[in-house]
Amino acid sequence: MHETFRAVTADRFGPPDFYQLKEHRIEAPGTGRVRVRISAAALSYADMLAARGGHQAKAALPFTPGSEFAGIVDAIGEDVSGVAVGDPVTGVCGSGALAEMVTIPAPALRPLPAGLRSVEAAGLRVNTATALDALADRGTLAPGETLLVLGAAGGVGSAAVQVGKAIGARVIAVASSAEKRDFALANGAEEAIDYAAVGRRERLRTMTGGQGVDLVFDPVGGGSFDGAFRSLAWRGRYLAVGFASGTIPSLPLNLALVKGAALIGVEIGRFTILEPMQARANEARIEQWYADGILSPAIARVFSLEAYADAMVAASDGTGCGRIVVRMA
Structure with missing residues (x-):
């Protein structure tokens, strides 16, 4: 040695x-x-x-x-x-x-x-564990619901796309380039849209039959926050996962009020320490998904x-x- x-x-x-x-x-x-x-x-x-x-x-x-x-x-x-x-x-x-x-x-x-x-x-562990804790534990994502993933081509965003699909949600990816949107679609998203596209909120409304999205997974923050929060359906949930944009946005509380919406923080480190039994159960679930080829x-x-x-x-x-x-x- x-x-x-x-x-x-x-x-x-x-x-x-x-x-x-x-x-x-x-x-x-x-x-x-x-x-x-x-x-x-x-x-x-x-x-x-x-x-x-x-x-x-x-x-x-x-x-x-x-x-x-x-x-x-x-x-x-x-x-x-x-x-x-x-x-x-x-x-x-x-x-x-x-x-x-x-x-x-x-x-x-x-x-x-x-x-x-x-x-x-x-x-495979940290990003996928973050996505599973966020979507299943914190966001209570259910099969058939619509999940909007910001930063869908990044490490944790791409994990959220796969986990959302594994849970049975309809996944809409948001990414900043055609290459990233193509990647998100190949990774399991059903649809992908541009961050900066004019009429993005209207397109999301059309995609969801006028109802809005049930859950937003946001590791980006910054300027994408406001439009994504406004795209929530009644009783929608917004997962604050990180701030890769470098900017921490603020929430006008009236937006949460009129939508009956919830803003939920996701912090995998504290979750692992404070909820060790659930964290271990999530690890086992993730490993089984990889073994079964559901995640890659x-x-x-x-x-x-x-x-x-x-x-x-x-x-x-x-x-x-x-x-x-x-x-x-």
Whole structure:
């Protein structure tokens, strides 16, 4: 075993050029912890927000970005059961996944789903778990309802399209380019519309027989919020998932009043901590959906670890369709 491993690290938060690929000393895992040799890590917009120091949950320095990965168990600490050296696993961590090795608590690991490669599995947990919690737990999406997904070609948006379809909803995707709309349709959406198109609200009204949409999944925020909220049906629900636009919108409360509508926040980190039994049930449901072929990984691009800066830029700019994945040597 090598005495060191490489990780992308910075001593201050900032853009990709603040980060360097550095050698770190390998240490034995402590009690209840597992060391994993990472095969592939996924990067999201939220990961890049944390790397810039802009995430509401502040991390400690020095900082290594990346919160999700797939790999092989390399060593286990005391009082660890249910996992053994050599097991292929997926993992979720607050940070540290953009590295060749990570040490995390054993409960943060799950077996690698059968039939998936590490590159495919690296990014399937957080986004899909967010989508399932949002749509099923928070939004109570029912078969036959209409779901509007903003940012439908992004990592979490593409997961919401697939999960909404798996639940049995009619999925309408909103995306900013023809390429992204085509991707959303291929990913399972029944219809796709342009963010900036004139008459978008009227088109949505026509699509829904004048009733409006039952549920909006919004990881974007910004200028798309007002029109999407106004497109809700009576007793519609609006899921605030994130603010990839960089702007947090405000809600005139009279809009919620006249529509009898609900604005619902979605925060997967706190959900996992405060509702662990439901979170584990959701994980099992997701893994079964992947095993049955109901869900499939949506990957935009795969980078080498040496090209980490390009991967971080791609995860930040939102131009790709699906998740950004970094493959280790």
